[in-house]
Amino acid sequence: MRAKDPNKHSNDCVKVAVRVRPFNKRERDAGSRCIISMVSTSISIQDPRDSQNQRSFSFDYTYWSHSGFIRDYSGLYVPEELGGRYADQDRVFQDLGQGILENALQGYNSTLLAYGQTGSGKSYSMMGYGPNKGLVPKLCDRLFQAFGETQDSRQCQVFFSMLEIYNEQVVDLLSRGSRTPGGLRVREEQQRGFYVEGLRKIPCESATQVEQLMEQGTRTRTTAATHMNANSSRSHMLIILQLKQIFSKESITKQSNVNLVDLAGSERQRSSGSEADRLKEGTAINLSLTTLGNVISALADLAVGKKVVHIPYRDSVLTKLLQSALGGNSRTVMIATLSPADICYDESLSTLRYAERAKRIQNRAVVNESPTERIIKELKAENARLLQRLSRMDHEGRRGSDETKELRQLLTHNELQIRAIQTLWEQHLQEALKDWEQQYANITQERRMMQMHPYILNINEDAQLSGVVKLFIQEGEWEIGLSDSSSRSISIKGLGIQDRHAIFRNELRHVTLTPLAGAKVIVNGSAISQTTELQHLDRLILGSNCTYLFIGYPSERGGDDWSRYDYEYFQSELAAAEGICLGESSVGSAQTDPSLLAVFYDYIKLMPMVAEANQMSKELGKGVDFKLEIKNLALSDPKGHDLQKDIVVKVTSLASKQVWIWSKTKFVNRKFLMEDVYQRYQSEQSDGRGAQGLLAVALPRDKDPFWDPVEPLLLGTAHLWLQSLAFRIPLEEQLEVLGSEGTEEAILQAQLVPCTSTGIPLGEDDILIDPSEALGRRLDFHLVLDQCCGVRWIREVHNRGVQIGFRLFDCSQPFYTPTVWHNVNPLLDHRVHFASLHTSQRLLDYLQSSAVVLELWGLQEGCSELRCSIEALKMTAEGITLIDQNSPPQATPVDSMRALQEDLEELKSINASLKKENNNLREQLNSARSGLEGVRSRSLRPSCDAEFARALKVFYHSMTSVRGQLQRLRRHRPSEESDLLGLRLFVDEQSRLLRDFSEQLELIVFTLKQDVAAIVRRKRERSGVWS
């Protein structure tokens, strides 16, 4: 075989293509905007938060698969019009697949990588869905076609392998036997480089056979996923095609490897994101993808002439196996897939940057010869030489000599070696083929059974793995569960599946399902405890999260579209049963609040993960319970605006009752780590170490993903509105402290007391009618927190404490009361004196429009209390906290112009009111002089003002209770189990509350109007205008 001169290799840059897919349902529901545009081979991405920020990149190929397509009668997505810009699967294959095919036929190693965030279309491009076949099946199809066409000139062999890398473990997807614990080993050999030891290679003779193998591989991947409780988005899938072509005429053998790689979703790399967690994300989970990024970066740097000391191929399994694909002997293509939606901006930008780096990588591909072939060739050559020498000796008449004997022995030895190598090789192939034939027979049998019996079909989070497992329910009784002890049991694996989980009965063409004691079975979103008849397309969830669609007898099937029952459908149905749903009308309507939609989708995404975490906690005896909560559902900011809602996970220790609140990202990270622990626990158990203390369970606390040090928790907030301070009116309030979801956590007694600089409360005569009178003057007040009553946090568990925290205006630090422990009605008696030396307009605006948000913090045994760092505050020697000290921010000329104009307007209006007042005084003076009524002007203003201030005070007090009523109305929701009657009662109650609310409001406004009218009347009477 002739290898090309290694020095004559070409330098091949990695070719990069970018593809953008259509909006998915979620993006359409959220009314997403497309932020990707393409012109020729350049692609631009628009920052949705900043219209000025647009980034452009250029690649070898760009594919617009976002719009301009239709679905034809066979389900194929094709361009709307001939020559339209929509890039279908054929176009992508023409550009990328064809090149790979030609390379492989020429004897080059080739690699195709798909990179992109979860759900961006990697598997769609690589494998395809239904009739829209992807690059891999198309490639195989054309490969065998090419072989068929050139049958006379060459002999060809194709070997197919399929593997998965999950958590740094290699799983052979074509192996039937039980999984090797810890996965297959990756070894290195001088000649071969890195390879997977014992990986199955199946000889293939047709494209159909390859497709069947892929089907088989996907099936193994699916079961492995449920088995390991893994999410396929986090695993890498590799298909390796080994091509061997023997050109007998030229006596050349060419051998090439084609690696086809569907990478894990890229965003997992950064899933821990900005929030720091005590435990780093399980390194192994992302190791392969992170290392791939590092290798690509190092190679890209190398290509632009930077000095690179080390390329970390050896740091992960994936990069070991892809070593030749990146910077080595391979022609490599990367397809980067993008979501078009604005909500995916950050991910898409990062994918583009990644792709940009990848395109700089330079490879050095050469035409290959196989080592086996070379050894045989060398042995044969040696034999030829030996024969030549022998015949020469024969000529020279030196037969029978020792040397001839030796040569003959060597010759025989070589021939035996050749035969041994060939036989071993053939044996290996025969075995693999036989094995595969058996597996294939199973697939054929399954197809037949689908036409005869009802069955359940697996539904996976990864659409690529849905519908792969079919479990048939033939006539009679079938027990489903972990156990496969009898011939009438259907064995499934998964979290929360019991040995004996449930019974399917198929009698007279009716199928029923009966859960066995303790088993969790959900049908169409609701848990069942009794025998339930199944209908075609019913949704089943067994255990924590094994999801199946029930398919009835063929006669019941009709032409329905099963694809709508995807994983998201199952989870939405479950969430709806818990009372978390978006009405039909709101989904897809333009008015749906995108943030609410995001919360809803997060909720249904996390729901199965929480169920799994609970199950793992139970099995590992961790004694913690996880529960999803919506943060800020009922809470608002200091201006009363709703706060951004988000999902959090409440973690409760069942024994100590300690509580933690984890953010979404922290929970996701911890869940990865829990899976890791759980898998180790399972393998330890299967190794027979069940009885002793299991290593995985007995983790030290600082490594335990189920545990965290306790911290103070924000239990709820109450609003103390500051408006009265602007008028120097004291305020005393009983405030309801509301929890995140609107529950009453406590009642808090608080006061705002305007006072003198020495802290003496002001009297009614100091009340202001117009707050602007306070402008530029000193303002002092006390914020008093008297007592908390009925604290739920302590009522539930006595061994706890509380603190109140709050922020005020421009203070850099929050304030905290000291902690009070073990008391349901803790006395706080906390008083802070605040002062502004020169009241600014900003402070006045703040007082009139904002509230102090009083936060109730819960403390648990062992957690340190919250403290206010006094050093950062500005305080007088008397201990008065100064606020409103900051000079306004640097104004631009335009700003100062505007400010000047505003000042002018204000001065004008002050001038006008002064004039009015002046006239008034003059009139009063005249009337006093004329002796009509001896009212001294000086006494008139305070008495009127005091009356007015009192009226205002009444008004503000009443308004506070109305505000409370409004909050109650907002929180008022029907109960989760409400039926029609329940809903009617709810509506009645709601209208009663509304009626009360509007009556109260009317009454308050009416009283205020009356008071003001009375004051005005009195004032005019006194001033003698009305006689």
Ligand SMILES: Nc1ncnc2c1ncn2[C@@H]1O[C@H](COP(=O)(O)OP(=O)(O)OP(=O)(O)O)[C@@H](O)[C@H]1O
């Ligand atoms: N070009 C496309 N045209 C039409 N539909 C597409 C296209 N690309 C992706 N989709 C659809 O988007 C969904 C997600 O795609 P896919 O399964 O390929 O994502 P993925 O990148 O492999 O995600 P994961 O990382 O989770 O495996 C699928 O339902 C698929 O049919």
Ligand SMILES: [Mg+2]
């Ligand atoms: Mg995929």
